[in-house]
Amino acid sequence: MSKVFALLPRLKADAERNLADYILHARERSTVFGRDLDFDQCVWDVTDDYSRRGHRNSKHGSVTISFRQRLQDGRRPFCDQLGEFARAYMRVEVANKSSSTYAHAIAAFRALDTVMVERCVSSLAELDATLFDRASEMIRSNSSRRENPAAGYMLGQIARFLDKKAFVYAPLHNWRYPRASRITNGRIGPEFERRRAKNMPPKECLDGLAQAFNLASDDRDVLITSIAAIMCSAPERINEVMVLPVNCEIEQTDSDGRTYLGLRWSGSKGAADHIKWILPGMAEVVRKALDRIRKITEPARAMARWYEEHPRKLFLPPELAHLRNQSVLTLDEVSKILNLSPGKRAARGWINRNRVPLASVVPEIPLAGHSHVQAVRFEDIEAHVVATVPQGFPIYDERRRMRYSEALLVIAEGLFGNRNETEGSHCMFETVKYHHIGCSLGQNKRSGSTTVFQRVGIDPDGKLAMRSHQFRHWLNTLAQSESLSQLDIAKWSGRTTLQHNSAYDHVSSEDIVARIRTAVGDHGKAIGPLAEIPKNLPVTRSQFAAMIVPTAHVTPYGFCIHDFTTTPCERFRQCLDCQDHVCLKGLADKTSRVAQALEDARESLSKAFRAVADGVFGADDWVAIHKATVKRLDELLNILTDTDVSDGAVVQLNSIKAYSLSDGALSDALSIRETGAEL
Structure with missing residues (x-):
């Protein structure tokens, strides 16, 4: 075969x-x-x-x-x-x-x-x-x-x-990832609510943190709530908090005579190091939080300074310094140095896990029934502990050349573990880690970790949970709702590009409607017809604002306040020609679209002029239409880019004479009546 x-x-x-x-x-x-x-x-x-x-x-x-x-x-x-x-x-x-x-x-x-x-x-x-x-x-x-x-x-x-590299035999013809259509991040509907709930911290958690900040007594709880207080003061990333120097404050007196607090911040994701100024309302809270953190972490920095000067010697606190003169240590003395649970069991378990050799010695004072006791040579304990200094010691942050002894969040090793009275080791240090904060805030609640809310007694059922990155989303959304400029939001957040602001904007449509309504009749907040209120209104100002601005939905250039329950769109989505369309100054992406629309309108006007020159029938009408559009958009763009107009101002242009559905229906009705036909 x-x-x-x-x-x-x-x-x-x-x-x-x-x-x-x-x-x-x-x-x-x-x-x-x-x-x-x-x-x-x-x-x-x-x-x-x-x-x-x-x-x-x-x-x-x-x-x-x-x-x-x-x-x-x-x-x-x-x-x-x-x-x-x-x-x-x-x-x-x-x-x-x-x-x-x-x-x-x-x-x-x-x-x-x-x-x-x-x-x-x-x-x-x-x-x-x-x-x-x-x-x-x-x-x-x-x-x-x-x-x-x-x-x-x-x-x-x-x-x-x-x-x-010719690793495939069928040519891929310079294959590229086909990008999907851009997600618009709308402000209504279940998808928006799901995204908002995922990224924004629950109000109950923010209230709980305020209570926990005042109730915390254990070192780890004081540390976590103080870190949370700092993160509530400015929109920082958690990795930036981890590398704060111990002397991170800077105070500056401004021209108004007030003293402002700032923090020296380490930039990430391409951003340079910078100073973040703290809102005056949070300044005292941040000062208190920093004082609390330093009080807890100073002993760990003292350990780091010791190991910088004595890299081969074991650090001992003053009350245990006499043990350095002993050649052997009993299990009870080992427990005191490492701050383990009382008794010999914990010390023996630590010795076995770390394979430290045991020795048998004759006690100076004989014990009943024991001629020898278990002990450990001091030099063995010293060699093992000294070898556990963090990697890279003494440098903590390579980019800034910051030492462990200069870092704010350096703690006694095991502070967040199961050591005696949660004080951590007496002879070795470590840094606060991501999971210490995440578990304490409830980020890993499914794994059974106990949150700071539970430890201080305000959440016995363990219902409160949040993530550290939600602080950043929350503060960015507050800035967006208060009409802070996109450039200021990006600088405050430590971003290198304005486009990333939108991912942290969770202002809802209801918030936008409320903002537009507050501008009705206020010349300081509105420009155009919305700034005027008729005299002798039979309703209150808030009721009138609710009638004028019944709703709002997003458009490429701003927001439409047309009531679609009465009539459909009357301008065939020509938003920039409609009085029911408003713009908010300070929204960079929408302002850029208005500028692009103006550029397109100018191009259309030039084509209309060329058509007139070529004798095209009806081209004169297009010239008039495009001239009006260019003029209207130019006025709008000037307002949106005027530095004298505050960010957040609501801009509504006057109505123009243009064909609408209502006008068409009225014209048809009049025409039918003139001919005597039945409606």
């Missing part, structure tokens, strides 16, 4: 050979993440690499790269050839990029792995454009916002890399 040989296309064979050479190079020749890296493992621990680069994440726990599916997908490792390529790509192409790029690349590889399993594709060389299209759909389906442009961008980079 003749044998059957499967014919392999030469292009595919070449692609697989190229791919194998690339993986071999990454496995055996690349030294990124260390020469001793176990290349074939599904999870890489890259904490040491992060530490060498001075990355802050290395100070708050281990950092790993996982080449497998997510937890909800069973933690299944990537299929063989994709897994090898993913590890090679991460080691050679992505290693020197930002940490966020790691996560985006893994998200792209997860989508590719799902597609390869779904379509039964065994070889990476068989990937084509249709499979990458399917992977892009996977990325969207796995994103809570129905779009993940960062992971999609990485997917496109991977596709172009495979094509450029």
Whole structure:
């Protein structure tokens, strides 16, 4: 019987050979993440690499790269050839990029792995454009916002890399991630309410934090509530709070004679270091919070200063300094140094876990029935504890060259653990970590952690929970609702671009309607017909405002206050020609659209002029129409960009004579009556 040989296309064979050479190079020749890296493992621990680069994440726990599916997908490792390529790509192409790029690349590889399993594709060389299209759909389906442009961008980079290196035999033709239609982030409906509830802190939690700030007595609760107070004063990121220096305040007297408090802030995500000025109403709260934090953390900074000066000697507080002269320590003395629970059991457990050798000594005062007692040599305890100083010591923040002894949030090791009386270790320090704050606020409530609300006794049922990033959303929304300029919001939040403001804007349509209503009849807040109120009204001002502004919905240029329960749109969505349309000064994206509309109108006017010159019939009418449009938009843009007009001002232009549905209906009715026809 003749044998059957499967014919392999030469292009595919070449692609697989190229791919194998690339993986071999990454496995055996690349030294990124260390020469001793176990290349074939599904999870890489890259904490040491992060530490060498001075990355802050290395100070708050281990950092790993996982080449497998997510937890909800069973933690299944990537299929063989994709897994090898993913590890090679991460080691050679992505290693020197930002940490966020790691996560985006893994998200792209997860989508590719799902597609390869779904379509039964065994070889990476068989990937084509249709499979990458399917992977892009996977990325969207796995994103809570129905779009993940960062992971999609990485997917496109991977596709172009495979094509450029000839790792696939079917050309991908410079494949790029097909962006979905832009999410408008509307202000009404269940989707808006869901997004608002997710990102905004519950009012009950904010009230609870205020109570907890005054009720807290344990060090960890005082620390958490004080950190929360600082985060309520300015829209910062949690990683920026972690690197505040101990002397972070700056006070400045302004021209009005008032003294203002500011904090020296470390910028992130491309923003430079800057000073954040605290609102006067929060200044005393922030001063009190900083004093509380320093009181708790100063002993830990004292430990850090000791280890800077005595890198090989164990730190001991004054009340335990006499133990330094002893060659051996009893278990009770070990418990005091480490501040473990009373008794020998905790000390013996610590010694066994850390493999510190035990010694048997004869006590100076014989104990009944015991000729020898268990003890530990002081030098063994000293060597072990000194070796546990944080990675990178004495430098805490590489970018700012800030030492642990200069950091605000340095604490005794184990303060948030189960040590005796929650005071932490007496001989070693650590820093406040993300999960310390997250668990205390209820971010990981499902895991059974106890919140600060529960510990101070205001939430016995454990119903209160929030996330640290919600402070930033809340303060940004407050700034938006008070009509702070987009530039000021971006600077206050430490952003490099104004476009990111919109993701933190959760002002509802009801809030906007209320803002417009307050401007009715107020020349300081409104420009145009809304600023005028007829005399001798038979209703109150608020009732009149409710009738004039029954509702408001978003338009590309502002907000429409037309009552659609009475008539449909009368201007065929020509918003900028309608008196029922209002604009709010200070909304950068809407102002830019008005400017674009003016540019388009000017282009249309120039075309109309050319048509008149060419003798086109009816072109004169278009010239008149476009002239009026250009004039109207120019006036509107001048108001929206006038520095003398305060941000938040409601701008309503006067009505113009233009065809509307009501005018058409009235004209038709008159025409029918003139002819005598029945209506």
